[in-house]
Amino acid sequence: MIRNLQLTPDGKLHHLLTLDGLPARILTQILDTAESFVSIGDREVKKVPLLRGKAVFNLFFENSTRTRTTFEIAAKRLSADVFNLNIATSSQNKGETLLDTVANLSAMQADMFVVRHASSGAPNLIAHHVAPHISVVNAGDGRCAHPTQGLLDMFTIRHYKGGFHNLTVAIVGDVLHSRVARSQIHALTTLGCPELRVVAPKTLLPREVESMGVHVHYTMETGIKDCDVIIMLRLQNERMQGDLLPSAGEYYKHWGLTPDKMKLAKPDAIVMHPGPMNRGVEIDSDVADGSHSVILPQVTFGIAVRMAVMSMVAGS
């Protein structure tokens, strides 16, 4: 069971693999801890000694800009020694298995692995095989989970909206292929968001998505009406099999977030996107760069949130 693996017997976070099943107490503790780290970014010396002497290995088997870089910044701000394995030039290309790679890095006295992998469950597999003192943090696995993205999104919502209890939130787009959406849905339901919608064509929604506690809308006209928070998702062309959509142009016309469609939401609605964006496909540049957008603050908050997660698992 992943959720048992994540917590120590006395209830502390040891690995972060998924937000599914993590109690509100832990989610709130991460957000509160992150709050205390935000101001470090404004200091001349952006460092605290919490992970001094710890070896953090970033293992990114799939491309990344935001997650890999902000994990590295976060680990360095915590004074850890950070090692980025270059997968393209590693012995993975000679056929070494994932677990053999991890065993060899563990022999180099690793304390933490931050793992992104195209296969769902890869970080969980690693967590089952590492020594008890080593923590594993999932940086996005297949379609399964992207817990630190979900957490930085919760941090952003709490920052701009003050909490979750009176909010209407819409997650719009390719929910089917999105690990981010799954993590956001688990977090928002756990933290008490009363009205959570997913908005997408039927072909981009997982079967029985309602069982996750969301209301399904097939049109933007009903889906983002009176929303406080609109989270746009990237159309994940690389994960699509078969013809799930007529064309990018049709998609933009019906589900792309444009200045006109923004008028359906509350006047003070915020717009989020985990990145990378497909401008002119799921979001218009005037919205992405406009006054409702908090897309770049999401990235900045990601540093503090990842510092919080790493400091908590290292202290477990």
Ligand code: CP
């Ligand atoms: N949001 C996100 O995971 O972006 P990257 O793929 O650039 O890390």
